[in-house]
Amino acid sequence: MRPLRHAVARHRPPLPADTGKTVWLFDLDNTLHDCSKGIFSAIDGAMSRAVASSLQLSAQDADVLRKEYWRRYGATVIGMVRHHGIKAGTFLHLSHDFDVASLVHSEYGLARKLRRLNGHKILLTNAPTEYARTVLKTLGILHHFDGIWTIEHMALQGRIRPKPSPGLMKQVLARLRVPARRVVLVEDTLRNLKSARQAGMRTVHVYHPGTPFSALHAGRALYVDVRVNSVGRLAGVRPHAGSDPAVARTVAT
Known part of the structure; x- marks a missing residue:
């Protein structure tokens, strides 16, 4: 597989057809790093x-x-x-004109934990590219990602369509050329996970009780396959293999 080090939507070809590997779509804020600290x-x-x-x-x-x-x-x-x-x-x-790097906080050993996660990793964020790359660099995980898909690349029919746009989810799958069942969206925002599930993707809810978007739903949504409170727990998760789409499984730290 050719590495996609820049924005998937504009600068590089899509991923090859089904390789049998999982494609992990990662949200950024409050998923890969903790935004509650500033x-x-x-x-x-x-x-x-x-x-x-x-x-x-x-x-x-x-x-x-x-x-x-x-x-x-x-x-x-x-x-x-x-x-x-x-x-x-x-x-x-x-x-986004502020000192981003000084405010970035993440869980210990994030880079090592992502390295253990098999499959292709792509960032899918409503944030702008410059901000997203700065955060990933500060976290020391930029090199783990095969592609970065930001709000600059979410234009459909002349209008910006960020998550949770159903049109965006369809565009993502079309560009990836991978069956939806092998694509997993890892997110803290439930409405984005719901849209991904409606497109046929699997879903992982990164649940932080103290953050604004996770707190919108305290129970287990039917469109969530797995709930984790740490990205580091993903290495042992297989939401596309034998999971019941009507039941969310919680994996605690």
């Missing part, structure tokens, strides 16, 4: 400042608009592009 608040602040400077709004009005576009579209940048004609690349740079 990154989310830094992103929120930078995002509001970017809205304010782009539209000449007060800090309070910018914060309200940021939240409204996030609720409506799943990403503030979509509202900025759609309603104000702001260039996506410019806004994404402004909204």
Whole structure:
């Protein structure tokens, strides 16, 4: 298999047809690293400042608009592009213009644990490319990934379609050329896992009780194959082999 070291969606060919190996699609924030220690608040602040400077709004009005576009579209940048004609690349740079590396925290031995996980690994994140690569480099795991698929590569029919867009999930499977049953989405956000399951993928819920998106559902969703509270537990997980799609199995640390 040829390595895909850059963005899968634009710079490299898709993965070859079914090789028999699992393809792991990893979310980034609160999946591969813990955002509760400062990154989310830094992103929120930078995002509001970017809205304010782009539209000449007060800090309070910018914060309200940021939240409204996030609720409506799943990403503030979509509202900025759609309603104000702001260039996506410019806004994404402004909204992540802070010292990312100093705020990155992960579980101990993450690189070693990922190395033990058999199969192809691809990042699938609604974050921008520069931010995603910085986080992976800081974590020391960039080289473990065969591809990086970020929000810059989630355009469908001229519009940005981030997770949990069903169209994005179909596009991902088409580019990978791998049967959906061999693709596993590893995520902390349940609505994204639900969309992946509807596309035929297997799902792993990375559950952190203290983080904002995992806390939206305290029980076991029917579209979750396995729940873990540590990415390091994935080496012993086979969500595509003999799992009952109607029952979520919890693997604790």
